[in-house]
Amino acid sequence: MQEDRFPGHRYLPYILILPSVAIIVIFLVVPFVQSVHQSFFTSTAFGTRTIFVGLRNYMRLFSSPDYHRSIVTTLVFSAFVILIGLSMSLAIAHLLNQRIRGRGFYQIALIWTYALSPAVAGTIWALMFAPATGIVPYIVAKLFGGYVLNWMTNGKLALLIVAAAATWKMLGYNIVFFLAGLQNVPGELLEAARVDGASGWLAFWRITFPMLSPTTTFLLFVNMLYSFFQVFGLIDIMTRGGPGDATNILVYKLYRDGFLYLNSGSASAQSFIIFIVISIAAVIQLRVATRKAVYAR
Amino acid sequence: MKRVLVVALLAVLVLSSFAFAEKTQITWWHAMSGSRLPIVNAIVDGFNASHPDIQLTAMFTGSYSETLTKFIASYKTGTAPNLVQVYEVGTQTMLDSQAIIPVYKVPGMLGETWDWAQYIIPITNYYSTNGNLWSMPFNSSTAMLYYNKDLFTKAGLDPNKPPTTWKEVEEYGQKLHDSGVKNVLSFGWPGWIFEQMFTTHNQLFANNNNGRSGLATKMLFNGDFGTMVLGTWTKLAKEGIFLYGGPEYSANTAFKSGQLAMLLQSTSSLSGIEQGSEFAVGTSFLPRFEGYPMGDSVIGGGSLWIRKGQSTKELNAVWEFLKYLAKTDVAIQWHKGTGYFPTVNSAVKALLDEGWFSKDQNYLTAFLQILSGRRDTAAVRGVRLGPFVQIREIERTAIEKAVSGVMTPKQALDEAAQKADQLLQDYAALNS
Numbered sequence A: 001m002q003e004d005r006f007p008g009h010r011y012l013p014y015i016l017i018l019p020s021v022a023i024i025v026i027f028l029v030v031p032f033v034q035s036v037h038q039s040f041f042t043s044t045a046f047g048t049r050t051i052f053v054g055l056r057n058y059m060r061l062f063s064s065p066d067y068h069r070s071i072v073t074t075l076v077f078s079a080f081v082i083l084i085g086l087s088m089s090l091a092i093a094h095l096l097n098q099r100i101r102g103r104g105f106y107q108i109a110l111i112w113t114y115a116l117s118p119a120v121a122g123t124i125w126a127l128m129f130a131p132a133t134g135i136v137p138y139i140v141a142k143l144f145g146g147y148v149l150n151w152m153t154n155g156k157l158a159l160l161i162v163a164a165a166a167t168w169k170m171l172g173y174n175i176v177f178f179l180a181g182l183q184n185v186p187g188e189l190l191e192a193a194r195v196d197g198a199s200g201w202l203a204f205w206r207i208t209f210p211m212l213s214p215t216t217t218f219l220l221f222v223n224m225l226y227s228f229f230q231v232f233g234l235i236d237i238m239t240r241g242g243p244g245d246a247t248n249i250l251v252y253k254l255y256r257d258g259f260l261y262l263n264s265g266s267a268s269a270q271s272f273i274i275f276i277v278i279s280i281a282a283v284i285q286l287r288v289a290t291r292k293a294v295y296a297r
Numbered sequence B: 001m002k003r004v005l006v007v008a009l010l011a012v013l014v015l016s017s018f019a020f021a022e023k024t025q026i027t028w029w030h031a032m033s034g035s036r037l038p039i040v041n042a043i044v045d046g047f048n049a050s051h052p053d054i055q056l057t058a059m060f061t062g063s064y065s066e067t068l069t070k071f072i073a074s075y076k077t078g079t080a081p082n083l084v085q086v087y088e089v090g091t092q093t094m095l096d097s098q099a100i101i102p103v104y105k106v107p108g109m110l111g112e113t114w115d116w117a118q119y120i121i122p123i124t125n126y127y128s129t130n131g132n133l134w135s136m137p138f139n140s141s142t143a144m145l146y147y148n149k150d151l152f153t154k155a156g157l158d159p160n161k162p163p164t165t166w167k168e169v170e171e172y173g174q175k176l177h178d179s180g181v182k183n184v185l186s187f188g189w190p191g192w193i194f195e196q197m198f199t200t201h202n203q204l205f206a207n208n209n210n211g212r213s214g215l216a217t218k219m220l221f222n223g224d225f226g227t228m229v230l231g232t233w234t235k236l237a238k239e240g241i242f243l244y245g246g247p248e249y250s251a252n253t254a255f256k257s258g259q260l261a262m263l264l265q266s267t268s269s270l271s272g273i274e275q276g277s278e279f280a281v282g283t284s285f286l287p288r289f290e291g292y293p294m295g296d297s298v299i300g301g302g303s304l305w306i307r308k309g310q311s312t313k314e315l316n317a318v319w320e321f322l323k324y325l326a327k328t329d330v331a332i333q334w335h336k337g338t339g340y341f342p343t344v345n346s347a348v349k350a351l352l353d354e355g356w357f358s359k360d361q362n363y364l365t366a367f368l369q370i371l372s373g374r375r376d377t378a379a380v381r382g383v384r385l386g387p388f389v390q391i392r393e394i395e396r397t398a399i400e401k402a403v404s405g406v407m408t409p410k411q412a413l414d415e416a417a418q419k420a421d422q423l424l425q426d427y428a429a430l431n432s
Helices: A012-038 A056-062 A065-096 A103-115 A118-128 A135-143 A155-183 A187-195 A200-211 A213-230 A232-238 A250-260 A264-292 B002-021 B036-050 B064-077 B088-095 B103-109 B121-126 B149-154 B166-178 B190-200 B207-211 B224-238 B252-256 B267-276 B312-325 B328-338 B345-353 B362-372 B388-403 B409-431
Strands: A041-043 A050-052 B024-030 B054-060 B083-087 B136-141 B143-148 B185-187 B262-266 B281-284 B300-307
Touching: A012 A264, A041 A264, A041 B409, A056 A264, A065 A103, A065 A155, A065 A213, A065 A250, A103 A155, A118 A155, A118 A232, A155 A213, A155 A232, A187 A200, A200 A213, A213 A232, A213 A250, A213 A264, A232 A250, A250 A264, A250 B064, A250 B388, B024 B064, B024 B312, B036 B054, B036 B312, B036 B328, B054 B312, B064 B083, B064 B088, B083 B088, B088 B300, B088 B388, B103 B300, B103 B312, B121 B136, B136 B267, B136 B312, B143 B149, B143 B190, B143 B267, B143 B362, B149 B166, B149 B281, B166 B224, B190 B224, B190 B262, B190 B388, B224 B388, B224 B409, B252 B262, B252 B267, B262 B267, B267 B281, B267 B362, B281 B362, B300 B312, B312 B328, B328 B345, B388 B409
Parallel strands: B024 B054, B024 B083, B185 B262
Antiparallel strands: A041 A050, B083 B300, B136 B300, B143 B262, B143 B281
C-alpha cells in the first residue's frame, strides 16, 4: 500500500518531488508554452512591435521548398547516422568482445571519439576534407587522375561527409553500450547452440541479437535524438548548412532563423513542429521496440 | 602571521573597492576574437590608465551574431552594456531598434562640439543616414585582390602586373593553369564579394536607393548586371580557374599554402596572409568588368552603438572612449595590430610620415582603392537591408548553386531575389 510508505505524512511525497517538478516546469514547460505562443506572432528583432499572424508561420514553412528540403535532408542524415552507425558499432563491439591480444588498447582506441567535443571533431573532418589542402582530396587526386574532390561545391558529398563525421563521433558511445550488452549475453546459451551445431552467424542472429534488444532499443532512441539535435555543433563548424543548404538540417535551420536572422516567430513554429515529429517517432519506437525487446532472462 | 596577511589583504580589497566605487563603470561588448582580442584589450587598458575616473570593462561576447542576440536579450531585461559592437549587416536592425542613441547627437547632449569630418569619409558615409552618423565606425575593412607573385613569375607573367579586368583574370588563369597551378582563383565572403561587384561598378543592389532613402522592398541583384557577374564566375568555375572556397575565411589556407594564385578577400586578412605565406604577396584593386561605370569598393566590418537610457555620467564616459579611439596613436595602434582601416585623417598622415605605407605597400592598396573611387551615388555607399544577415546567406546560397551547376546563374538569382523580397516585405510591414 502506498500510504504505508510515509505513515502520518500525507503531503511529504509531494513536497519531495516538488523540486524536480519545479525545475521541469520552469525550464521546460514554461519556455515550451511561451514558444508555442510565440509561433503565432511575428515581431521585430528588439520586440518593439509584435503582430498576431495566426498560422502564417506554419503555412510559410509547409509551403516552403527550403523547409521540405530540410526535412528530407534531416531524414537522410538521421537514417545514415542511425543505420550505418549502429550496425558498424555492433560489428566493432562484436570484434572487440573476442579474446584477442591488446583488446584493451583497441577498446580505448575505438571509444575515445566520444570524448571529443563536436567542435574538435568538426575541425578534424573539415581539415581532412579541405578542398585545396586536405589529405583526402590529395589522395583522391593522386589515385583518380587529378579528380577534384570539393565538398564546398558538392552538396551530396558534403552531406555524406558530415553524416560520416557525425557517425564517427557517436561510434564510441554506441560501442560502449553494445560491448556491455554483449558481455551480458550468457556464455552457456552460445555454448549450447554451438553444441547443437549452430553456425557463428546463426548463433549471433538467433541468440546474441535478441538478447541485445534492450540495448539496441535504447541506442536507437539516443541516436535519433543525437542525429536530430546534437549534431548542431558539427554542422556549424563544418558546413554551416551549405553548400546551397545541402546540409541544412531542421535543428540548424531553426537555430539560424531564431538566433542569426532574429525571426523568433518562425523559429518557434519550427521547434513546435520538431517537437511533434520527435514525440510521434519516440512513441512509435518505444511501442514497437518495447514489444519486441527481450528483457527477461 | 598568516592571519595578519589575510586581514591585510582583505583590507586592501575593501579599500580598493571603495576607490573603484568613485569611478564611472561602463561596459562594452564586442566580437573581436583571435589576434584582435589582445589589441582591443591593450586599447582598453590604455584608456583606463589615462582616465582614472572611468572604469571601462570590455567583454568578448562571441561572434557578431551571438553578440547581437545577447544585446537584444539583455536590452529586454535591462542588463545591456553601454556600448556594443554590431556588424555592418546588423546596421538597419539597430537603426530600427529604438534601443540606441545616434552617435551624432551625443556631443550636443553633453554640451560639446565634435568635428565629424576628421574621419575617413567613405567609412562614415556607410554608417550615416541623411548625412548624420548613427554609429561610430570601429573596425572597417574592404575587399581587395591578393595574388601570389611567385606563381605569376613561374607562369611567365609579370609579377607587378596583376589582372585589372575579369577578362584578364581568365587569360592569366589559363596561363597559370598551363604552368601547373591547379586552381587559380578563390574568394572569401562570397555574398560580400558579389555586393562589391555592384558598388565598384556603380550598380544598385536594392530599390529605394539601396535602402538608403527608405526601407528597401525589392532586390535588384537578379538584373542583367548581377546575372553577368555570376555568369562570369560560373564560367570560370567550369574552366577550373575559379575554385569556390566556402564562406568567410576558409579559402585563406589554400592561398597561404600556395595552392591558389589569386584570392579576393577582406583587407583585414592582410597581416595573417603576409605572416602565413612563404611567397611574395602582391595586392591590387578588385578586378573590373569592362564597359561599366566606375564605382567604389564598399565597407565591411563593424561599428559601435550607444545604448539608450544611460545616465549623463555613463554617456560621458562612453563618449570619452569614442574620442579616445579617434586619437592618432590609438587609431594607428588599431590599424597596425589588425589591418583594419585607420579611421581618422591624422592617423593616415602619421602613418605616411613614418613610412609605414612605403615599408609595406600592401597596406595602402585598399586605402587607395576606397579613396580613389566615386562617392556621390547611393549605389557606391553599399546596400542597407533590414534582414541583411539572412539575405547575405541567400546570396551565398545562390552563388553556390550557380557555380556548382545545380542551377543557371539567372535561375539561382531569381530564386534568391524572390526569397529576399519576401523577407524585405515582411520587414517593412513590421518596421514601417
